[in-house]
Amino acid sequence: MAGRFQRTITFPSPRPDASCTTVATKRSSYRTRSSSLPVRFHPIISNLDDDVASLRSWSESRSSPQAGSSTFLLVGVDLISVVLASLSDLLSHPQAADPLRNSPITDPYLDDLMRLADSYDLFRISLINLSHLQGETQAALRRWDSARLASAVRAQRKASKDIIRIATRAKAAAKTKPPPPPLEASVSLDSTGVIILPVVFCDATFALAAASAELISGLAVLSNEATSPIAPVVSTGGPVKLLKIWWIVDLMRWKSRARRRAMERKKEGGMERSMERKVATEKLEGLKKCIIALESGSEKVFRALVNARVTVLNILTPSI
Template sequence: MVVAFRGSISLPGSPNPSEANKPRHARSTSLPSLSHPAVSHLHGQICALRSWPLQPDGRHSPPPAGEWIVAGFTGIGRLHDALHDLLRLPLARDRLRPAPWADRLLDAFLRLADAHGSFRSAALALRQHLSEARAATRRHDPGRLSSALRAHRRAEKALARLASAAKDIARHPPLAPGLPADEAEIADILREAVAATATASAAVFAGVAAVSSAAETAAASALKGSSTVGTLMRLSSTTKKAAWESERETAALERLEKAKECIEGLEKGSERVLRSLMNNRVSLLNILSPSL
């Protein structure tokens, strides 16, 4: 059972209350301090998600794109597991229950859950379009490939809109002045959790779009080469140019397959994140709603 704790939550860069003006025993029943396992664990997961590279580049030898995106989903999931543990603490729940600002948290969780739900739909559509594009490339069917690529680009634009929406969630407004110290402390850490989730979500959505776009570009290049060279190139298979065209088609097929496998590999992680977001929003709603 949770009992009284001393101290306060303070994130890096946030101002600390003056020790000289407040007695140490003044908040003996306040929110658990950073030394409490649930609070320190959540703080650690926020920091870990922030340190996850948002844009991998060659200078740091980034992991394969699929692994990088999975790591992002894993980080978001761990953060929300830690948040769930914090929301179970009676003292944390007591601080949330009378807080009018908590309605904005509920709205943020709803928007994040909507974004991740829409991401799953967009990812499923991308996977189907990639499969269709690969089949059309393999069968040298320009018309079918063009149709698949047009549908693919529409799904990519949907992902770009989701990434933009997630970035907007991260731009939370400042707290109203005059909040009690303990209430401001829990508000800060919860808002930081939302901001870290939104920023990482935007990066994940954009990362999936980038992987898919690279495959689309390769397929479009193969289509252009096929339509330009036509039958003459197929008859001149002994020439270096014909061999190069064959290699380009093979590379396009490989990219399309890897992109499809990458998206398939994200299903478990994206489902876990969506479920965690919905569960934590329900927990917040139960805290804020009076029991009947």
Template sequence: MVARFRRSISLPGRNPKSDGGGRVCPLQPAKPPPARSTSLPSHAEQPAVAQVEEELRAAGVWHSSGAEPLPSSWLCSGLLRLELLLLALDEVLQLPQTQEALRRSRCGPSAVAEKLLSDLLLFADVHGSFRMVIVSLQELQAAAQAAVRRRDGERLASLGRSLRKAEKELTAMAPVALGKGEQEPHSSTPDGELAAILKEVSAATAAVSAAVFRGTAAAVSLAAAVSLAAAVVGSKSSSWAALRRRVPPMSSYSKNSVAAEEETAGKRSTAAMAALAELGECLSALEIPSERTFRRLINARVSVLNILTP
């Protein structure tokens, strides 16, 4: 599991040093408070900033909670947290102060706008790949269920290997997303406050995305394992059935062996059907939330491009 987010956002500037009564300590000259960044308004002036922080906290709570007994519910909840975070980000992007800072940063050393565009592009790309894998998995899951019902061991083995491949693709997406969460320290430029919030959003998006990808991969891994196990026994059971049609009546010992093989095949087929059914429910539940999250990422990037376009 990915470590929880390490930074916290503190927008208001620090107060001068004071004693317990709120007076400036006489032993040290009072220092004027640092000039507040003009990139963002205060919480009281604009609730959009507070909403982003609230969604960041909610994403952190979800991430630290761990998977629930129903994986589909937990995974969908994670995608919902991402969607709400991106909605809050869009509200901040509509602020005049944000738009001014993004335009100004394109000529400055902080390059806040370029970083935001780069992050959103990578997240949109990896979530687009996630959606494609979900569609492919739905086809594999349906075909695997049909193979289990027919006790087609060879076909089920092939589908099990395809599920393993999809699992590896999902697992590989996690470090790609997390790579964007590893950002540089906060900027000390006048737009550092905006940069800090955008980096927090990027880190949260990376961590939640990686957790969703790994959680989905875990569900696929279970389905692949039981499918491959059922495929081995299913192939043996089919071979025994073909053999019985070609040889004379068997001894009681052979009959017992065949019965044991068929019982094992039945148990593993039942386990495979249960795991595949659970995977099917998980994939169906993820279909719409993954689409919405992908669209939110695309829309956020389009919003930034529109801000930067004269």
């Protein structure tokens, strides 16, 4: 007669999305077998911890040479997607349901996820608006319509201020604090998951909120930098005020000198204006590509946040 075998649970290690080509660390595929409750050194939790650490390292690297660039922002949205994928794997683990269901932080945690999802919903709307304004600015720059260009730059800078307000809202989305540690010196294995998992969830949510604020505010900075070469061009070009000269000889001499200097300034100004126009066009084109990529990335993050919230709701109200 065959002996009895211990029942095990098989799960794959979380891997980054295939489109996240900018993430430097990619895990090799492997499978792990475990029949214990997820604890701190369980593979799913340790992978989530590694992803959160990478995300924190990105959001705190403001002094790096690439900080504020479009490449920097795209790496950030990829890292946010990786953390959400690992968080979804942990929420979907069958033995993680009871610790989360019995934790006092579950309801506030649902509110955190909802606030983060709302921030990304507003961010997606702002991306659409900013894309329209960027196209308007670029069209006015091509035609060199000073009045239209000045109006487009003002509107784009106003949109950047609105985006910064969304970043502030995203940073304040994570409000749930992990439960305090138990007073007992020794904790049984059965209660380990009840203690560890809420801490892991709160830690990941705080990292997501901080990184999201850095990502959203980074786009506002990138937008302002794209319009900075245009600002001096828009502000110049006013009529020159002439001093009243009552002596005819001095007036003729002044006109001759003024005409000569105006021709020299026009020649130099034409070259400078051409260079400024070229730099502004390149920056606006880079902003356009960044907006298109962030629209896709923010859509993915928004859906992942909604799915995570639905998973927690299903844990609280299991089907009979």
